[in-house]
Amino acid sequence: MFSREMLQELGVKKVIFNDKATIVxxxxxxxxxxxxxxxxxxxxxxxxxxxYLRALSDEIGVDNKALTNNISFIExxxxxxx
Numbered sequence: 001m002f003s004r005e006m007l008q009e010l011g012v013k014k015v016i017f018n019d020k021a022t023i024v025x026x027x028x029x030x031x032x033x034x035x036x037x038x039x040x041x042x043x044x045x046x047x048x049x050x051x052y053l054r055a056l057s058d059e060i061g062v063d064n065k066a067l068t069n070n071i072s073f074i075e076x077x078x079x080x081x082x
Contacts, residue, residue, distance in 0.1 A: 002048070012055075015048060022047030030059035 016023040020036035032054030
């Protein structure tokens with residue numbers, strides 16, 4: 001997936017995969033959690049990306065609900081592209 005060097009460059013201190021959840025903790029203390037839905041198939045890379053974005057938003061004080069809504073909006077738009 002990602003090398004240790006890449007994670008260090010991104011400022012990631014720890015990544016935890018637990019069942020269908022991914023937790024990312026950054027060096028500066030941000031924490032992001034991504035949980036796979038019951039009907040979804042768990043993908044480690046997608047879980048990491050979502051959790052990492054949430055950890056970054058936690059660091060700068062962006063509301064995670066707003067971030068989640070924007071991700072959902074983008075996913076819906078992607079599904080309609082031809």
